[in-house]
Amino acid sequence: MIHGLSAFPLTPMNESSIDLHAFAGLVERLAAAGVGSMGVLGSTGSYAYLEKAERMRVLREALAHSGDVPVIVGIGALRTRDVLALARDAEDAGAAGLLLAPVSYQPLKEHEVYTLFESVCTAVGTPICVYDNPGTTHFRFSDELHGRIAALPNIASIKIPRLSDDPAEAAARVTALRAHLPAHVTLGISGDAAAVRGLAAGCDGWYSVTGGLFPGVVQQITRAAGTGDMATAQAVSARLAPLWALYDRFGGIRVMACAAALMGLCAEDCLPRPLLGLRGEERAHVAQVLRGLELL
């Protein structure tokens, strides 16, 4: 399910509607760049903020503009009934994969998360990626739980959060997790700032926010890593340090929304409120950093 770059585009919107035209443009850029796959309606695609019908419209638009690139779609929701409906609709529409995070309001217990994945795995036959993102779901998977879920039918991949800054610890973490997983379940790293460490530690690919808008520079990293040239991969990632600092300061989604608007790819302030776009000095700072990196 994940080899090289899986790119996660924004879903530009305003308070009254989704900008499907701008979204289609973002999808077409990724198709033209030849990314390995794209993950629409991920966290950066604001899946959590949209109604089920809106999410189906976004998925259909992605499928209509993605060319030969497989489309993975986020099906997470607070309620299992909604997850199941989204999973069935996405399968019927032709999604290549389903990305499922255990989104929570009331903190979830391990057996509740297991049962959620079991319900979806028995309802559909499309490959599923387990989305492990404690920063937004506030659920922490144990390795044992990852192993039990990975043994369910249709589980194809795990999108894992940022690894330790220490390369040896990062590699040990990947090795420890893999010991719980069937061989066919791939691991994709997320958390762009340290993703190159995930590739060095043996992940199969990179589920990337940056790649949703700047696929070229991320492909430089994934392609170098794919040939074992970790020095080049690390050098390209290190050059992007000012971008990673923006993510830490503003959150990746606000930086990507600002960048897409600066590039003329969507309107200003394309995020669902209460999220607010960057303005004034913050916007100017993002522009300066992106120009310095020759990304604008």
Next chain:
Amino acid sequence: MIHGLSAFPLTPMNESSIDLHAFAGLVERLAAAGVGSMGVLGSTGSYAYLEKAERMRVLREALAHSGDVPVIVGIGALRTRDVLALARDAEDAGAAGLLLAPVSYQPLKEHEVYTLFESVCTAVGTPICVYDNPGTTHFRFSDELHGRIAALPNIASIKIPRLSDDPAEAAARVTALRAHLPAHVTLGISGDAAAVRGLAAGCDGWYSVTGGLFPGVVQQITRAAGTGDMATAQAVSARLAPLWALYDRFGGIRVMACAAALMGLCAEDCLPRPLLGLRGEERAHVAQVLRGLELL
């Protein structure tokens, strides 16, 4: 907005519908007990798991069965557009107060939370309670932000989370927060296990999960505290220690759902999945504790 007990009932449901009959029964019990107010569709009322139309049906049912007791209703949602729609609908329906938590998926910035409250305060004229619950929203208010929001029109109360176990620290916390607030803004404690400490520390009342099902025992505490008899209030709360331990272990909502079913007030497993009801030994343990406390 809050004096004495504000009781937060469950919203019993299953995967296909809301059990409005059981819900009306819970509301009628609270009206008969003469609680100070009730908070429907709070966290324990599973507001986050329901569609807007479902939430309106629940609110109307509450208003039809609440007698003279003021009804506060949760209007939180991930998206501001939904919060505004819920606020307007609740005001039109006749809610006495609106309870608003800054629910998050992407972590929110302070100015985003301020803007959310500002939007709602200018859209409706119904008193608003700021719902500060980092355990479910993952947003932490600063006292300065509480002060700025409390200065907005219509802000009537703040529902604050559990205070320190140290009485002096708890009292200092309440004093420090009050220094940022206009005098008309009340403070209600939540986190039932330590709520008596909030009352001792000077909170105006108790937003209570326990009170949603067992109003009598909570009223013993709030009434004693209201007359300054903190020794009695603390003794009654201390006697409930086995119940507080159940909340720590299972989460309050699962314990309340189990208790309501044991009392014959709703069906087994009345929570929205992925939340799962307690079964087997866990259910038997809850029954044993409740019988020991003469609550069953």
